[in-house]
Amino acid sequence: MVTIQETEIIERGIMAINRAKELGRPILLSEVRKMDKINPLSFFNKGQDCYYGERFFWKDPSDEILLIGLGITHQIQSDQAADRFVHVEQEWERFLKDSIVFNPDSEIGVGPVIFGGFSFDPYKEKTRLWSQYAESLFYLPVYMVSIIRGQAYLTTNIVCTPDDNHTLMAKMLDERNQLLASLYQSADSDPAELLETREISPEAWKEAVTGIVNELNDGPLKKVVLARELRLKFDSKVEAGMVLERLNEQQHESYIFALEANGDCFLGASPERLVKKQGNEIFSTCLAGSISRGKTTEEDAMLGEQLLHDQKNLIEHQYVVEMIKEALEEYCDQIILPEKPRLMKNRDIQHLYTPVIGKCGNNTSLLLLVERLHPTPALGGLPKQEAVEKIRQVEELDRGFYAAPIGWLDYQGNGEFAVAIRSGLIQGSEASLFAGCGVVADSDSESEYLETGLKFRPMLRALGGK
Numbered sequence: 001m002v003t004i005q006e007t008e009i010i011e012r013g014i015m016a017i018n019r020a021k022e023l024g025r026p027i028l029l030s031e032v033r034k035m036d037k038i039n040p041l042s043f044f045n046k047g048q049d050c051y052y053g054e055r056f057f058w059k060d061p062s063d064e065i066l067l068i069g070l071g072i073t074h075q076i077q078s079d080q081a082a083d084r085f086v087h088v089e090q091e092w093e094r095f096l097k098d099s100i101v102f103n104p105d106s107e108i109g110v111g112p113v114i115f116g117g118f119s120f121d122p123y124k125e126k127t128r129l130w131s132q133y134a135e136s137l138f139y140l141p142v143y144m145v146s147i148i149r150g151q152a153y154l155t156t157n158i159v160c161t162p163d164d165n166h167t168l169m170a171k172m173l174d175e176r177n178q179l180l181a182s183l184y185q186s187a188d189s190d191p192a193e194l195l196e197t198r199e200i201s202p203e204a205w206k207e208a209v210t211g212i213v214n215e216l217n218d219g220p221l222k223k224v225v226l227a228r229e230l231r232l233k234f235d236s237k238v239e240a241g242m243v244l245e246r247l248n249e250q251q252h253e254s255y256i257f258a259l260e261a262n263g264d265c266f267l268g269a270s271p272e273r274l275v276k277k278q279g280n281e282i283f284s285t286c287l288a289g290s291i292s293r294g295k296t297t298e299e300d301a302m303l304g305e306q307l308l309h310d311q312k313n314l315i316e317h318q319y320v321v322e323m324i325k326e327a328l329e330e331y332c333d334q335i336i337l338p339e340k341p342r343l344m345k346n347r348d349i350q351h352l353y354t355p356v357i358g359k360c361g362n363n364t365s366l367l368l369l370v371e372r373l374h375p376t377p378a379l380g381g382l383p384k385q386e387a388v389e390k391i392r393q394v395e396e397l398d399r400g401f402y403a404a405p406i407g408w409l410d411y412q413g414n415g416e417f418a419v420a421i422r423s424g425l426i427q428g429s430e431a432s433l434f435a436g437c438g439v440v441a442d443s444d445s446e447s448e449y450l451e452t453g454l455k456f457r458p459m460l461r462a463l464g465g466k
Contacts, residue, residue, distance in 0.1 A: 006173055009031060009156075009169060009173065010166055010169045010170070010173075012029060012031060012100065012102060013029060013158070013160060013166065013168060013169035013172075014166055014169075015029075015100060016028075016029035016100050016158075016160040017160045017161075017162075017164050017165065017166075017168070019098065019100065019160075020160045020161055020162045020164070021162045023098060024162060025161075025162070026159045026160065026161045026162075027098055027099060027100065027159070027160050028073070028074070028095065028096065028099035028100070028101075028112065028140075028157060028158075028159055028160075029099070029100050029157070029158050029159075029160055030099065030100070030101045030102070030103070030111050030112045030155060030156070030157045030158075030411075031102045031155070031156050032101075032102060032103040032104065032105070032110055032111055032153050032154070032155050033153065033154050033156075034105075034151065034152070034153055034154075035145065035152035035153060035154050036152065037152060038145060038147070038152050038183065039183075040057070040059070040066045040068050040145060040147060041057075041241060041244060041245055041248070042183055043068045043070070043145050043183060044057050044068050044070075044240075044241055044244065044258075045241040046070075046179065046182050046183055047070035047071070048239075048241065050070075050071075050179075051070040051071045051142075052260070052263070053260050053261065053262055053263045053264075054070065054071050054072045054139075054141075054260060055068075055069060055070055055240075055258070055260045056068070056069045056115040056116075056139075056141070056257075056258060056259050056260065057069075057244055057256065057257060057258040057267070058115065058255070058256070058257050058407070058408060059248065059255070059256040059257075060255060060416065061252075061253045061254055061255060061271075064148070064149055065108075065109045065146070065147070065148055065416070066145075066146070066147040067109060067113060067115065067144060067145070067146055067408055068144065068145045069113075069115055069139075069141030069143070069144045070141055070142060070143045070144075070179070071141055071142030071143060072139045072140070072141065072142065073139075073140045073141060073142050073157040073158065073159055074095055074114075074139065074140040074157075074159065075137075075138070075139040075140075076088055076091045076092060076095075076114065076116070076136070076137075076138045076139070077134035077136060077137045077138070078134060078135060078136045079122070079134050079135045079136075080122075080135070080136075081122035081123055081135065084118060084122060084135060084136045085118070085136075085367045085368060085370060085371035086367070086368070086371075087136065088136055088138060088367060089365060089367045089368070092114055092138075092409065095140075096112065096411055099112065099411075101411065103155075105153075106412075107146070107148050107153065108148070108278060108410060108412070108414045109146050109148055109408070109410055109414070109415075110146045110148060110153045110155060110410075111155055111410060111411055111412075112140060112155070112157060112410065112411040113140070113141075113144060113146070113155070113408050113409065113410045113411070113415075114138040114139060114140050114408065114409050115138065115139065115141070115259065115407070115408045116136070116137045116138030116139060116259060116406070116408075117136075117137065117138075117259060117401050117404055117405055117406035117407065117417075117420065118135065118136050118137075118370075118374070118401070118404050118405050119133070119135045119136075119399070119400055119401055119404055120375065120379075120399040120400070120401070120402060120403050120404040121388055121391070121392055121399065122135040122136075123392060124391075124392050124398060124399070125398070126398060126400075127398040129398050129400065129425065129432060130398055130400030130401070130425070132261045132262040132263065132264040133261045133264070133266070133400055133401060137259070137261060138409075140157055141155075141157065142156070142157055142158070143155070143156055143157075143176065143179060144157070154180075156172065156176060158172055189239060189242075190236075191239070191242050191464060192234035192235060192236045192237060192238045192239070192429065192464070193234060193235045193236070193464065194232060194233075194234055194463060194464045194465050195233050195234060195235055196232065196233040197230060197231075197232055197460075197465060198230070198231045198232075198233075199228070199229075199230055199231075200228060200229040200230070200231055200396070200397070201228075201396055202228070202449065204396065205226065205228045205396070205449070206445040206446070206448075206449055207445075208226055208394045208395070208396075209226055209439050209443060209445040209448050209449075210445045211394065212224045212226065212390070212394065212439045212443075213439060213440075213441065213442075213443050213445075215390075216439070216440060216441040217441050220383065220386060221381065221382070221383070221386055221387060221390060222319070222381070222382040222383070222440070222441075223316065223319060223377060223381040223382045223387065223438050223439065223440050224380075224381040224387050224390050224391060224438075224439050225375075225377075225378070225379055225380055225381050225387070225391065225403075225436050225437065225438050225439065226391065226394070226395055226436055226437065226439055226448075227395060227397055227399060227402065227403065227434055227435060227436030227452075228397060228434075228435065228436070228452055229397050229432050229433065229434055230432070230433040230434075230435075230456050230460070231430065231431075231432050231433075232430060232431045232432070232433065232460075232463060232465070233429065233430050234429045234430065234431070234463075234464075235429070236429055237428055237429050238426045238428070238429065238430075238431060238463065240258055240260070240265040240267060240426055243267060243426070243462050243463060244256060244258055244267060246461070246462040246463075247267070247268070247269040247458070247459075247462045250269075250347055250458065250461060250462060251269035251346060251347060251422070251458050251462075253271075253346065254269040254270055254271050254346065254422070254458075255269065255270045255271075255272075255273070255418035256268075256269050257269075257270070257406055257407075257418065257420070259401070259406065263427075263428070264425060264426065264427050265425070265426040266400070266401050266406075266420070266423065266424075266425050266426075267423065267424065267426065268420055268421070268422050268423025268424060268458075268459060269422050269423075269458050269459070269462070270418045270419055270420060270421050270422050270423065271287060271344060271346050271349075271351060271421075271422065272285055272287040272378070272418060272419040272421060273285040273416070273417075273418055273419075274370060274373055274374065274376070274405050274407070274417040274418060274419050275366070275369045275370060275373055275416070275417055276415070276416035276417075277360075277364065277366040277369065277413065277414055277415060277416070278414055279362060279414065280359055280360055280361060280362050280364075281357065281358070281359060281360075282328060282331070282332055282357070282358035282359070282360050282364070282369065283355070283356070283357055283358075284324050284328060284355075284356040284358075284373065285353065285354070285355055285356065286317065286320040286321045286324055286341070286352075286353070286354040286355075286356060286376075286378075287320070287344065287351050287352070287353055287378060287419075288313070288316045288317045288319070288320040288351070288352060288376075288377065288378035288438065289307060289310070289313030289314065289316050289317040289341070289351060289352035290307070290313070290349050290350065290351045290352075290451070290454075290455075291303050291304075291306060291307040291310075291313075291349070291350055292348065292349060292350075292454055293345065293346075293347070293348060293349065293350055300345075300350075303350065304343050304345070304350055307343065307350060307352060308341070308343065308352070312440060312442060313352055314341075314352070315440070316377070316378070316438050316440065317341050317352040317354070319377040319382050320354075320376050320377045320378050321337070321341075321354055321356075323373075323376060323377050323382070323384070324356055324373060324376065325337060325356065327369075327372045327373050328356065328358045328369075330372065331358070331360050331364050331368075331369060331372075332358030332359055332360045333359050333360065334358065334359040335356065335357070335358045335359075336356070336357040336358070337354070337356050337357075338354055338355065340354075341353055341354045342354070346458070347458065348454060348457045348458060349454060349455065362413070363413070365413075366409055366413060366414070366415050366417075367409065370405045370417050374404065374405050375388065375403065375404075376419070377438075378419075378438065379403040379419060379421070379436070381438070381439075397434070399434065400425065401420050401423075401425075402420055402421070402423055402425075402434040403419060403420060403421055403434070403436060404419070404420055405417040405418075405419065405420070406418055406419075406420040421434075421435075421436075421455070422435075422455065422458045422459060423459065424459045424463070431463060433456050433459045433460060433463075435452040435453075435455035435456045436452060436455070437451045437452050437455070
């Protein structure tokens with residue numbers, strides 16, 4: 001439980017209100033307090049009643065950083081296609097100007113943090129499937145629990161205007177105390193039962209793969225990633241918290257994420273980091289090339305060795321390595337890159353994996369790195385622009401936030417973005433799952449179809465399927 005120093009927070013609120021009066025505009029007040037140990041999913045679930053549609057969840061594979069946000073203090077969203085990464089960064093910097101932040105420990109991921117993401121392709125015609133999500137969508141929560149290397153912190157963000165007075169802080173304190181007290185009350189509900197699983201245009205998707213293969217043999221394209229959709233129906237509303245709990249149990253060594261928008265919830269368990277910035281260090285991941293897990297230790301090792309020596313997958317993987325290395329060289333003075341890929345093993349799939357570390361200046365923009373890296377050849381193809389244009393032409397699916405950057409950015413310029421794969425979109429009593437694969441010159445449509453089926457499994461299992 002947080003020890004609330006009510007007099008102190010009211011005094012800080014009055015300070016922020018006075019600054020807002022002096023400047024004639026709203027000012028952010030952000031206050032951080034240490035907490036006792038807390039169940040992060042419990043905090044997310046307790047926001048169901050008061051903050052439904054305004055929650056986010058993030059856990060990195062190592063459990064080093066967990067972020068759970070409730071409510072929206074400030075939102076940055078835009079449907080503009082050009083300069084969308086710069087727009088978010090500039091809006092965030094503008095909003096933070098003259099803010100008052102009380103963060104005694106100055107921990108990364110604590111204090112003012114925006115969470116959100118970008119669509120895969122803002123030039124693709126948007127469908128009803130993603131109508132609740134802007135092309136760029138981030139928000140600063142009212143209340144955020146950060147668990148950093150096991151230590152919990154509560155950040156409270158409140159915007160003070162020139163017209164406010166001390167009653168603003170009294171209201172916030174009452175709301176916060178009620179929220180914290182509710183964490184110790186149990187509330188159980190029955191999970192929704194899966195009634196129907198429907199593949200969206202599977203034969204048309206296979207034909208598109210075959211068509212791409214024919215083009216690859218006679219044109220500039222080297223690789224195109226095509227994705228497809230699985231639509232699920234349930235007997236009742238799907239609770240995002242239950243799905244997150246299952247993902248956390250079944251895919252714990254992944255990025256577990258959720259982002260709500262106007263009642264819909266995009267969530268998943270991605271194995272793939274896009275980029276992380278921590279001070280002057282940059283971390284990225286080359287992840288491309290995959291094969292199933294074995295049913296026995298011997299079979300699993302055999303499949304892993306097969307993947308490590310499979311030329312098709314090694315070529316695909318090297319495309320990603322070269323692209324990420326080239327992108328980071330623009331911003332980093334030093335890059336550390338292993339000579340050969342290793343295996344990353346998840347519950348259903350094993351991947352070729354190469355970690356990348358770079359050293360950069362403290363003022364290097366994380367969002368500009370995100371822009372430079374998205375989409376990697378593992379999610380778009382090569383050459384990058386031509387592949388994205390081809391996807392826009394032939395793919396029936398509106399990807400929305402699928403296969404796009406999702407993550408967080410703090411007020412000190414640190415943050416991390418994952419690639420939103422192994423993911424799904426919950427819409428009431430229905431959900432859409434997404435999976436894709438890289439099509440190259442020797443691809444076979446049936447094999448690629450079976451690979452996407454394998455990639456549906458993590459989300460399908462978390463939603464009660466098989």
